Ligand SMILES: CCCCCCCC/C=C\CCCCCCCCCCCC(=O)SCCNC(=O)CCNC(=O)[C@H](O)C(C)(C)COP(=O)(O)OP(=O)(O)OC[C@H]1O[C@@H](n2cnc3c(N)ncnc32)[C@H](O)[C@@H]1OP(=O)(O)O
């Protein structure tokens with residue numbers, strides 16, 4: 130019989146775990162789909178993944194191709210819906226060219242192609258008769274999209290564009306799936322017609338032959354090489370691509386935003402130019418949703434292991450203390466647990482925001498686009514930075530064993546950490562948010578109403594003067610008090626920065642000089658969004674015994690931990706007093722005691738299978754030590770007692786020492 134070493138922990142839970150699973154999944158339907166597909170993947174030996182780190186790059190990559198093909202076969206055999214197929218790819222848990230095909234190539238055509246272009250290309254992509262990538266970044270430019278050098282010159286004689294890489298630095302560099310697999314790409318290039326330049330646009334370009342998979346004439350393409358970590362993101366073929374005067378038909382420019390006529394005239398449609406960047410908005414919102422997946426996974430491992438692991442404190446030969454009972458462990462772990470839940474809520478909200486802007490765009494209402502850009506950019510930055518740091522903290526929370534590959538944490542970190550860079554460097558994105566905030570502040574006096582996530586700035590006079598009303602530690606549990614402190618902090622920091630900016634004759638010069646402060650303003654604003662969305666969620670009816678109460682505790686932990694970590698902001702702007710800061714800390718400690726008995730159940734609510742977690746430390750049954758011991762013997766180094774190379778290299782040294790000793 131299997132023993133549940135964490136049964137005691139589970140019996141302490143003060144809430145209905147099954148109902149919390151529904152909250153985590155987003156709906157009963159989403160839970161059922163996720164649960165079914167996770168089990169399907171876990172029970173299929175073809176999706177085994179515990180040997181990945183031991184494979185060389187070529188074997189690893191071939192293995193990924195095999196899995197992706199098998200996943201596609203199962204998707205078709207089982208006639209999975211789009212939702213189910215996307216869950217299947219998620220639980221297979223291996224970065225692959227298919228991520229970019231489904232996640233960027235298809236959305237780029239949907240978002241930037243005309244109806245006609247969608248009708249032509251989407252059926253091919255949906256049946257995977259072509260495989261696409263998203264090729265924007267170049268060797269010389271990634272963040273600065275306007276600085277891209279690849280050219281698309283219209284040739285009116287032949288009604289074609291000539292795609293060309295004029296310099297080494299114009300080589301496309303990084304696109305996932307491009308290196309070895311993609312047959313097509315949405316390629317971003319500067320549009321040139323009649324000797325005039327018209328900015329960067331997307332073009333559908335075939336890269337490889339659909340017959341023999343060789344690059345088409347004029348195309349040089351390959352993989353850019355090994356990336357960070359063993360296994361990890363090396364399952365992906367990030368690529369390099371150069372064009373030597375490659376010709377494509379005119380109708381392969383994505384023409385929803387601008388059209389090029391037969392004569393080479395550029396006609397702007399009534400949608401804003403920024404829609405060329407629309408795919409990035411879509412992916413950034415997906416990345417926000419995904420942050421809670423990665424963080425919750427690390428937190429699940431660290432929480433279960435912290436309940437299993439015991440160090441010090443034994444009295445008269447009794448059990449030692451579970452490390453999860455140390456306040457220092459709780460102070461590092463529980464804010465991460467709270468962040469995982471907070472990011473889940475904000476990811477859900479982001480889905481709503483994205484659906485809303487998509488509907489508006491269809492109706493030619495572009496009014497919310499700048500705010501949606503700022504929200505997706507800022508929250509992508511905030512959640513990925515916190516998640517990457519959080520995964521590394523979870524590794525440390527697991528002590529030495531966290532450093533073992535079999536803890537699941539090193540690979541998770543290596544796969545996750547580029548999220549701080551791809552889809553927009555996190556600092557560059559925060560600067561976008563700061564620009565938006567400075568614009569909002571500058572318009573406050575002009576009668577233009579601050580709306581959406583900046584609506585709080587409409588109360589600028591009140592927020593510049595308000596005094597925090599906390600008298601005792603419990604006051605910090607009141608949502609209105611927390612909201613006011615966060616709103617006042619963000620407003621005061623924004624206004625201070627705007628005032629400093631106004632001292633510069635040249636705004637751009639001021640922006641560069643003050644950029645470090647501006648990034649902090651953007652962080653304050655984004656943290657306020659997360660806190661406010663979590664608080665809003667708690668105003669809904671949430672069924673299940675004790676579920677809402679747990680979420681309230683986690684919301685308070687999230688907010689008060691941020692307040693503690695950014696105390697300098699709150700104190701220097703006079704939003705709270707040192708005494709109120711100390712009361713917040715007292716309340717945080719007390720919340721940890723309330724989270725403690727529920728911690729294991731709160732991570733069980735993520736409903737992760739052992740296959741998905743792939744962590745001995747995070748096993749559901751907590752049977753850590755025998756399994757760690759067993760796993761060590763599976764290492765190829767233990768295949769033989771004396772390792773290869775010993776007789777060749779080590780023994781001569783030992784013998785030399787022996788000879789020297791005898792002399
Ligand atoms: C992908 C999903 C796969 C899913 C399937 C698998 C299952 C697994 C489940 C989940 C996994 C999810 C994780 C996904 C894994 C992803 C794999 C990796 C993918 C990585 C792909 C890439 O990296 S693609 C390349 C991305 N590149 C960037 O992001 C570049 C960053 N730079 C920029 O965005 C911009 O150029 C800039 C904003 C920094 C430019 O600044 P600049 O000042 O020069 O701008 P402009 O003058 O051009 O424009 C200014 C004007 O426009 C506004 N604006 C800017 N950007 C946008 C926008 N995106 N939308 C709307 N508006 C925008 C800006 O605010 C200015 O407005 P003003 O009013 O004039 O001020």
Ligand SMILES: Cc1cc2nc3c(=O)[nH]c(=O)nc-3n(C[C@H](O)[C@H](O)[C@H](O)COP(=O)(O)OP(=O)(O)OC[C@H]3O[C@@H](n4cnc5c(N)ncnc54)[C@H](O)[C@@H]3O)c2cc1C
Pocket residue numbers: 229263264265266269270271272273302303304305362367547550551552553554555556557560644
């Ligand atoms: C794993 C991975 C997958 C990727 N997949 C794709 C893909 O599929 N398709 C694709 O097109 N691209 C892809 N990329 C590229 C990615 O989008 C870029 O690397 C990213 O946008 C960052 O741009 P960069 O490399 O030019 O960084 P840089 O802009 O060169 O950043 C270098 C440093 O400069 C700083 N910096 C830059 N500009 C400013 C500024 N204005 N103010 C202050 N600081 C600044 C940054 O903060 C950073 O510290 C991928 C990248 C990775 C790592």
